[in-house]
Amino acid sequence: xxxxxxxxxxxxxxxxxxxxxxxxxxxxxxxxxxxxxxxxxxxxxxxxxxxxxxxxxxxxxxxxxxxxxxxxxxxxxxxxxxxxxxxxxxxxxxxxxxxxxxxxxxxxxxxxxxxxxxxxxxxx
Numbered sequence: 001x002x003x004x005x006x007x008x009x010x011x012x013x014x015x016x017x018x019x020x021x022x023x024x025x026x027x028x029x030x031x032x033x034x035x036x037x038x039x040x041x042x043x044x045x046x047x048x049x050x051x052x053x054x055x056x057x058x059x060x061x062x063x064x065x066x067x068x069x070x071x072x073x074x075x076x077x078x079x080x081x082x083x084x085x086x087x088x089x090x091x092x093x094x095x096x097x098x099x100x101x102x103x104x105x106x107x108x109x110x111x112x113x114x115x116x117x118x119x120x121x122x123x124x
């Protein structure tokens with residue numbers, strides 16, 4: 001069973017920073033492609049970033065240059081470092097893992113496992 005547990009969300013002023021964490025089971029962490037999505041009420045879940053086990057990454061244009069995905073192998077933990085935050089970054093952020101090596105990485109339907117989400121609120 002793959003489990004993903006996010007933490008690190010909170011309230012921050014525009015221009016500030018937050019770091020989200022996603023603790024994952026070893027299988028997902030080492031074999032699956034893992035990423036972050038975000039969602040606001042009434043809207044679809046949007047792709048933020050993905051990291052393959054090879055280390056390759058892809059970012060949504062809206063966060064490129066401001067967000068960085070990384071991982072701690074010893075702790076099986078994925079991180080999302082968010083800098084220069086904007087009010088439009090306000091959302092519920094989800095960690096996700098996909099056992100499917102193919103398919104559109106920005107499509108949330110290809111992801112098998114999801115965390116419970118952590119709220120990020122950026123005030124203006």
